[in-house]
Amino acid sequence: MSSNGKSKKRCVVLLSGGLDSATVLYFAKRNGFSPVCLIFDYGQKHRREIESAKSLARAAGCPYKLVKISLPWQGSSLLDRKIKVPAVSTGISKGSGRIPSTYVPARNTIFLSFAVSFAEAILARAIFIGANAVDYSNYPDCRPEFYRAFEKVIARGTKAGVEKRKIRVLTPLINLTKARIIKLGVRLGVPYELTWSCYKGQSKPCGKCESCFYRAKGFRQAAIADPALRAR
């Protein structure tokens, strides 16, 4: 493969350490991409996921960059020590359309903006993100229309864009149920025992937050045992 061909297949994968981003990482690899992972330390209570993300990158044999950012404003229960991460019964919003307190203002916009900067710097032509708009918490920045809008920002606001070297934002899981994501991941050989989903910063998953709820539901519906529970 020519060096041009190689750089065409280079991609940035946003890796949180959870189920979805782990699956996307292996999906990108299986589809011939050479991923470089971007991991964010943004002051999340569940910092535990950062270690999971690093382990996943290593397991996949992919390099990663850790980006540390601080959001010096409050208001999300994922960041703010004064606001409790809600249990699923109070936080849940599926159907209701309500956005729970775990919403971090413009989080995926921030993550994507760094990913675009990184993609330009390393000449990657694609950014993968494990966004999902089926078994999710109504976060607006997980919906397809957000990603289409963001691709226009890239086209109009970057050197790559004006020079017609398109950088795509790929969201292969966006319309899948959690169960289908897990089945896909199992086929791809994703080491789910390394992933971390729980929003709380404890040593074991709480089993009560929205993220634990969707994970458990996914494994149950896929009729697969969660290997992270066995591993602990």
Place this chain on the structure above:
Amino acid sequence: MSSNGKSKKRCVVLLSGGLDSATVLYFAKRNGFSPVCLIFDYGQKHRREIESAKSLARAAGCPYKLVKISLPWQGSSLLDRKIKVPAVSTGISKGSGRIPSTYVPARNTIFLSFAVSFAEAILARAIFIGANAVDYSNYPDCRPEFYRAFEKVIARGTKAGVEKRKIRVLTPLINLTKARIIKLGVRLGVPYELTWSCYKGQSKPCGKCESCFYRAKGFRQAAIADPALRAR
């Protein structure tokens, strides 16, 4: 004014410490907004501008937040110690359409994404940025089409957007020459002696980089002496 009215007029101003953002800050105040400034430490060689930004916020009587980010990738002469900031004759791109090495990949996308997050957190309905697409360096993220695309990202990817509390991105200087910006700023009482434009991290402006070039051209065409030169 009701508290609702007040929060409607709250705004975020992206403040770099240069001419344009200083003018925008005073413009926002004059138009009845209560600005909160956002200042970025992003590893720029001309860190001197951060102190200017703080002084400007204080002079305008406005609070500010300093956001420290690191871009752990290279390629811009504004960040990379191994790449020299070009002199205007080699770096200049006006007319040529070329984007000089001072371009920082997706910089304004990153800045705006933090501004949106901040705006959501403090319930501000407007973000001001001193972008200019006339006397500028062909940076794609200074052009009107980028800002219109970014407004769509806000509308589709934030809680404020889906709940129809529109956050606007305002670029009042985008079509003005540097001379007209300066004349406007003088009328608004902008303390230009506090501003810093030079891309080099020295104690005095180099007078040779593209940013110094446009500043000098602006004051010359406005037939106004640059007070920053007198102050030193």
